[in-house]
Amino acid sequence: MPDSIQQEARxxxxxxxxxxxxxxxxxxxxxNTIPSRPGLYAxxxxxxxxxxxxxxxxxxxxxxxxxxxxLWAWLxxxxxxxxxxxxxxxxx
Numbered sequence: 001m002p003d004s005i006q007q008e009a010r011x012x013x014x015x016x017x018x019x020x021x022x023x024x025x026x027x028x029x030x031x032n033t034i035p036s037r038p039g040l041y042a043x044x045x046x047x048x049x050x051x052x053x054x055x056x057x058x059x060x061x062x063x064x065x066x067x068x069x070x071l072w073a074w075l076x077x078x079x080x081x082x083x084x085x086x087x088x089x090x091x092x
Contacts, residue, residue: 036058037089041088
């Protein structure tokens with residue numbers, strides 16, 4: 001992997017991993033604020049920090065579709081107000 005691509009990838013991952021919780025999008029059972037674009041995302045917890053980093057062809061579709069069961073397991077464990085998502089949309 002060329003250094004420039006590797007540096008860009010590291011920067012994106014660092015941004016997702018270290019975005020302050022308050023700047024992340026709130027999550028609940030409604031995902032209409034999440035864009036339907038391809039992208040990378042990080043699920044964050046207010047206290048426990050980074051829970052998961054993933055990529056998808058549709059950010060909104062990831063949570064509305066098959067990933068929902070995975071996320072609900074977290075929301076059953078954690079208060080939904082303490083779980084947020086940081087996103088980095090990508091070009092299609």
